[in-house]
Amino acid sequence: MRVSRWPESGRLSLLLWAAGALIGLGAAGFALFTAKGTATSTVPPEYIATVNQRPVYLSDYLDQLQAQFNVTMETASVEQRRKVLDDMIREELFVRRGLELDEPGIDPDVRNALVAAVQSQIAVDATSQTPTEAELAAFYRQHLERYSSIGYLLAADLIAPGDPSGAKGAEALAAAGVALRAGRPLPAVLAQFGVAESGLLAGEQVYFAAKLHLGDTLFEAARTLQNGQVSAPIRAQDGRFHLLYMIANHPPLPRDFALARNQVYGDYRHELLLRIGDREFKYLEDKADIHINRAYQP
C-alpha cells in the first residue's frame, strides 16, 4: 500500500515559506534601521572623503591645511592632517544636521547666508558669460557719460580781506580782475589791489573736491572758465565776494575704451548680474505657490 507523503511535504513547504518570510522581514528591518542610502565606499580621487555621500574636496582640505597650520600636504604632520580632516567631517555633519533641524527656516543669519550664497552663484553665472569685445564696446558707447575722466582745475580764488562782503571789497576784486585780464601776473595783482587768496583752493583740485571747497555757486562759475579767464566778483554762500582766476581747467573727457575697459567690463557684468538675478527671481516666483493675506495686501 502506498502512503501519501503530501501532508509532510506541504508542512515542509509552509515551514520554508515561513523561514523565508522571517529572513526577509529581518533583512528589511535591519536595512530599515541601519539605512545609509545607496552607499559606495569608493572615494573619488578629487575628494579627501565623503560624508553620507557628500564630498569633502581634496582642494579644500589642502587649503585648510595651509590656512590653519601654514603647511602643505607634504610637510603636514599626521596630527595636523587628522585635525583638519576631523574638522571638515564635523562641519559637513553639522551642516546636514542644521538642514534637518530647518535652521534656514528659523535662524536669520543662516537665511542671510543662504541668500548671499544664491546671489553669489548668480554672480558666478554672470562671470562665466564672458562678453565679446564688440559687446563691451557697444556697452561703452551706450553709456559714454559713465566713462569720462575726472575733471580737475588749478585756480586762484581771491577775496578782499579788508571788506570781504561789502561794496569796497567787490570794487577791489573787480579792479584786480581787470588787471588779471590784462595779463598782469597774479602776485603783482595781489600786492597792488590788497586782495588775497581765500585758501579754499590749495593747488590742483579734482572737480568734486573743488565743489566741496568752493560751494555750489562758486564751483558752477569756476568750471565754465577757460584757462586764463577771470570771473566777475561773485557773492558766494559764505556771504563774501570772490574773484576766480582760472590757471588751468581740465574738464571731464571721455576716456578711451582701452583705458576704461576694466570699468566697462565691471559695469557690464553688474548689469548682467542684475538681469540674471531678476530672471532667477521671476522663475522662482512663477514656480512658487504664494498666497498673501488679503488684509495685508499692499
Place this chain on the structure above:
Amino acid sequence: MLFSLVVLGVRAAQRRHLEDRILSTWPETAALDPELVRFAGSLAAPALASHCAGCHGGDLHGDPTHGAPDLIDGEWLYGEGRVADIEQTISHGIRSGDHRSRDLADMPGFVLQNPYRRYRIASLKPSEIRDLAAFILQMNGRLPADSAAAARGQALYGSALCYDCHTASAQGDPAIGAPSLRRHAWLYGAGAEQISDVIAYGRSGICPSWSGRLPPATIRAIAIYLHVRSGAS
C-alpha cells in the same frame, strides 16, 4: 572591428587611469612625473584653447588691453606658482562671485571721490598721481621727466597707503593679488599714461571660476601645464 573596439577600450581605460592618478597624486608631486606632465599637456591644451585663450591669448602671453596676465612668464599675481595655487585660481576664479574666489583686495581709483569699495581711504590730486607714476617708473629704471616728482611720489607711496598692499619694498603681496611694482610685468600696460590711469581709476580684474564647469582632472591638468610651462618647477 573587434580589434578597434578593444583598442578604444584600452585607451579609455588608460585615460581613466591617468585621470585618477593625476588627481590622486599630490599636486606638486604630479608636476614632477613626466608621464603625468605629458598627460596634463594633452588635457590642458584643448581646454586652454577653448576657455582661456579668449582673454589670455592663444599663446597664453596675456593681453594688457584686457588686464589679462601672461600665464607662462613665471610671474604670479596670486600665490607663488605652485600647482595648488594655480589650481585654486582656476577652480574658484578671481572676483568671480564664487565664495572661494580670490577676492581680498582691489586696486583703488585714487582720483575718485570714494577711491575704495572696501574701506575709506583719501583721494589724491591729479598732480599726486603723476608723482606716484613718476616714482614707479623710476623704481623700474625708467628716468622720469621730473625727478622731483619721483621724490614726491616716493613720499606719497607711504602716506597714500600704497605700501599696505604692495609692501614697503614694492615687491607686492601674492596672498592678496597685489602685484610687484618692480618686476616689469605690467598687467595694464607699461606706459606712463597707463600706469597713471591705473592709479587714478583703479582696477579689479575678473577671472571666472571653472569648478563645476570643467572636470577636476582638466583643472588639475591645466594647473600642472601652466606650472611647468612657466618654468616654476
